[in-house]
Amino acid sequence: MKFSTYLEKISGVSVYPLISLLMFVAFFAIVTIWMYSINKTEIERIEKLPLEGNED
Amino acid sequence: MNLDKFSYDNKLPRLFAIACIFWGATGMLLGVIAAFQLAFPILNFSEYFPHLTFGRLRPVHTNAVIFAFVGNAIFTGVYYSIPRLLKTPMWSEKLGKIHFWGWQFIIVCAAVSLLMGFTTGKEYAELEWPIDIMITLIWVVFGFNMFGTILTRRERHLYVAIWFFIGSWVTVALLHIVNSFEIPVSFMKSYSWYAGVQDALVQWWYGHNAVAFFLTTPFLGLMYYFLPKAADRPVYSYRLSIVHFWSLIFLYIWAGPHHLLYTALPDWAQSLGTVFSIMLILPSWGGMLNGLFTLRGAWDKVREDPVLKFFVVAVTCYGMSTFEGPMMSLKNVNAISHYSDWTVAHVHIGALGWNGFLAFGMMYWLIPRLYKTKLYSVKLASTHFWIGTLGILLYAIPMYWSAFRSYFMMKAFTPEGQLQYEFIDIVQTIIPFYIMRAVGGTIFLIGVFIMIYNLIKTAKAGVFQTQEDAEAAPLTKAYRAPSNAIWHSFLERKPLLLLTLSLLVVGIGGIVEMVPTFLVKENIPTISSVKPYSPLELQGRDIYIREGCYNCHSQMIRPFRYEVKRYGEYSKAGEYVYDHPFQWGSKRTGPDLARIGGKYGDAWHFNHMLEPTSMAPGSIMPSYPSLFENNIEINSTRSKIHAMRKMGVPYPDGYEAIANNDLQKQAKEIAYKLKKDNDISIPNNKEILAIIAYLQRVGKDIKLEKH
Numbered sequence: 001m002k003f004s005t006y007l008e009k010i011s012g013v014s015v016y017p018l019i020s021l022l023m024f025v026a027f028f029a030i031v032t033i034w035m036y037s038i039n040k041t042e043i044e045r046i047e048k049l050p051l052e053g054n055e056d
Numbered sequence: 057m058n059l060d061k062f063s064y065d066n067k068l069p070r071l072f073a074i075a076c077i078f079w080g081a082t083g084m085l086l087g088v089i090a091a092f093q094l095a096f097p098i099l100n101f102s103e104y105f106p107h108l109t110f111g112r113l114r115p116v117h118t119n120a121v122i123f124a125f126v127g128n129a130i131f132t133g134v135y136y137s138i139p140r141l142l143k144t145p146m147w148s149e150k151l152g153k154i155h156f157w158g159w160q161f162i163i164v165c166a167a168v169s170l171l172m173g174f175t176t177g178k179e180y181a182e183l184e185w186p187i188d189i190m191i192t193l194i195w196v197v198f199g200f201n202m203f204g205t206i207l208t209r210r211e212r213h214l215y216v217a218i219w220f221f222i223g224s225w226v227t228v229a230l231l232h233i234v235n236s237f238e239i240p241v242s243f244m245k246s247y248s249w250y251a252g253v254q255d256a257l258v259q260w261w262y263g264h265n266a267v268a269f270f271l272t273t274p275f276l277g278l279m280y281y282f283l284p285k286a287a288d289r290p291v292y293s294y295r296l297s298i299v300h301f302w303s304l305i306f307l308y309i310w311a312g313p314h315h316l317l318y319t320a321l322p323d324w325a326q327s328l329g330t331v332f333s334i335m336l337i338l339p340s341w342g343g344m345l346n347g348l349f350t351l352r353g354a355w356d357k358v359r360e361d362p363v364l365k366f367f368v369v370a371v372t373c374y375g376m377s378t379f380e381g382p383m384m385s386l387k388n389v390n391a392i393s394h395y396s397d398w399t400v401a402h403v404h405i406g407a408l409g410w411n412g413f414l415a416f417g418m419m420y421w422l423i424p425r426l427y428k429t430k431l432y433s434v435k436l437a438s439t440h441f442w443i444g445t446l447g448i449l450l451y452a453i454p455m456y457w458s459a460f461r462s463y464f465m466m467k468a469f470t471p472e473g474q475l476q477y478e479f480i481d482i483v484q485t486i487i488p489f490y491i492m493r494a495v496g497g498t499i500f501l502i503g504v505f506i507m508i509y510n511l512i513k514t515a516k517a518g519v520f521q522t523q524e525d526a527e528a529a530p531l532t533k534a535y536r537a538p539s540n541a542i543w544h545s546f547l548e549r550k551p552l553l554l555l556t557l558s559l560l561v562v563g564i565g566g567i568v569e570m571v572p573t574f575l576v577k578e579n580i581p582t583i584s585s586v587k588p589y590s591p592l593e594l595q596g597r598d599i600y601i602r603e604g605c606y607n608c609h610s611q612m613i614r615p616f617r618y619e620v621k622r623y624g625e626y627s628k629a630g631e632y633v634y635d636h637p638f639q640w641g642s643k644r645t646g647p648d649l650a651r652i653g654g655k656y657g658d659a660w661h662f663n664h665m666l667e668p669t670s671m672a673p674g675s676i677m678p679s680y681p682s683l684f685e686n687n688i689e690i691n692s693t694r695s696k697i698h699a700m701r702k703m704g705v706p707y708p709d710g711y712e713a714i715a716n717n718d719l720q721k722q723a724k725e726i727a728y729k730l731k732k733d734n735d736i737s738i739p740n741n742k743e744i745l746a747i748i749a750y751l752q753r754v755g756k757d758i759k760l761e762k763h
Contacts, residue, residue, distance in 0.1 A: 036295070046215060050137070050282075
């Protein structure tokens with residue numbers, strides 16, 4: 001017996017991967033937009049944070 | 057502007073660094089021993105030390121490398137970088153000390169208890185419930201200290217490395233708690249709350265994300281801090297690192313089911329795992345390229361600086377394993393790789409290359425700075441680099457080779473339709489590869505000892521700087537973010553929001569996978585012939601778990617012609633409903649045991665446990681003479697049955713009180729039959745009878761249904 005046959009009882013199980021994909025795409029889009037909204041001079045300051053104290 | 061004066065503590069980073077190197081060498085040494093045991097079973101010494109057999113040693117090796125070596129490396133980096141990135145000392149030195157000593161105490165308890173056979177039988181989560189509770193407490197202490205520091209910081213922005221630390225902290229907490237739901241039956245013995253398919257899903261949701269959020273994301277934090285520092289230039293793209301962070305933590309949590317392809321796990325969950333695993337290539341490679349591109353225009357430095365050499369290979373190995381992983385999640389590839397040495401090679405590219413080399417690079421950078429001196433010998437460090445690289449290659453290549461070789465042998469049929477090779481033939485052709493792998497591991501370990509020598513010499517040449525003075529302006533309360541940075545300022549001011557968001561992001565994946573799988577419980581057709589284990593079988597099963605049989609034997613037959621022909625009818629989800637914990641295994645060094653019941657006679661098992669080669673010439677299984685001496689622990693039967701009943705295993709009411717009668721009756725029957733049919737004498741109370749009872753039961757319920 002195939003497992004999918006009795007798993008059909010979870011109504012619309014095929015929608016799970018689809019919802020997951022949509023959620024990720026939306027999430028990814030938000031992060032990307034947010035990232036580009038960061039001001040460039042601020043980025044340049046932040047990315048140097050680990051370098052403080054580098055004397056050599 | 058008033059500048060606050062304060063100092064960064066170096067004592068804790070140093071302590072964690074020492075612990076990291078010490079446990080690293082120990083864990084790798086255990087790995088080398090275990091590797092040689094596979095090639096030369098006599099090295100199990102099971103007649104003298106039943107505690108050192110492969111089945112018990114291997115979990116100590118994996119736990120030591122993951123939680124002791126990598127764990128202490130993470131803490132070294134965290135306690136060094138967070139204060140410097142936030143311009144404030146760690147919030148509490150006392151909590152830091154509790155964290156350090158607590159973690160080391162846990163490691164010692166873990167090693168001792170695993171060798172003694174106290175194990176939950178779930179890979180990388182083998183530690184028993186009292187240790188699980190200790191881990192939770194110490195993890196909370198660590199979290200308090202980290203968030204205390206973040207909340208009292210003098211740098212408004214949280215550098216991306218800290219995001220990785222926060223994301224890792226919260227997810228590991230979630231994973232550990234959910235996977236460790238277990239019902240104690242005694243001090244140091246418990247049963248997983250989940251059974252069968254559910255247990256498998258939760259375990260690999262945990263197992264995969266232990267790789268993700270313990271071995272990967274915190275180390276990415278280290279990469280984003282130490283790589284720019286060592287190269288003396290900012291990360292290639294800070295924006296990319298943010299996308300890397302969020303997409304990685306979002307995607308990783310879904311990928312667990314790829315460890316269960318072709319098993320009895322529902323198809324939709326398997327597909328979900330595959331899809332998200334493939335998607336993982338993008339953020340992983342984004343991160344890898346971000347690391348490598350940081351070195352643009354500085355490749356001349358890589359030629360001279362051993363720290364950068366280690367980092368380059370580490371990041372490359374990260375890229376290799378994060379490409380290989382998704383490939384292995386494709387069902388057709390997984391058919392070859394699963395249960396084989398391929399998985400072993402894959403994880404060691406990650407563990408030796410990514411974790412090992414990144415940690416080594418960090419140590420070569422850090423120790424001279426803690427002691428305010430130069431590295432004792434750059435040349436020795438370069439030697440270590442080359443030896444280590446050679447070690448990785450010599451480890452991995454034989455394992456890949458052996459995986460393909462065994463796959464082709466496993467599925468070879470004669471023209472008459474019979475399997476061409478016995479399992480033992482395949483084992484025999486693999487042994488040379490096991491030897492090469494063990495040699496590769498040894499070479500890698502020699503490199504580690506060279507590093508230890510080099511670092512000790514370095515420390516001796518310098519003076520330990522207990523602290524480092526610094527000054528910075530405090531944060532102003534009336535800060536207003538620039539108008540074009542709304543989103544950014546929103547998060548940067550609220551680290552707790554960042555924590556909550558991370559939890560939410562990883563939570564979604566977990567929930568979407570878990571909830572239906574717990575619904576599946578109602579949907580798994582009850583196979584009427586599947587019955588709970590008899591008390592003797594249950595005791596036998598606990599011996600099976602104690603001896604770590606699952607490290608080499610699976611109990612999950614995939615629906616392939618060559619597996620069904622070799623092992624028997626493929627496994628069904630409904631067969632495992634009483635298995636607390638599930639014992640599907642992940643590696644077949646020995647054959648699958650899902651249908652072992654009734655395949656051989658009791659005397660075969662009796663002799664096989666005493667001396668495996670007597671029944672299976674050429675076998676590399678250790679012998680288990682202690683099973684013939686130890687008495688079955690009948691005192692625990694009552695609480696074991698009680699715990700099982702509490703979890704819904706349908707033993708009759710009040711059965712715990714009389715279970716031992718049935719246990720003794722069944723043991724007596726097996727002993728009597730051994731005497732009668734084979735003239736073997738064994739007292740009625742020895743453990744061997746319980747393990748025989750269990751093995752003769754495994755997978756038989758379904759065969760009964762056919763009659």
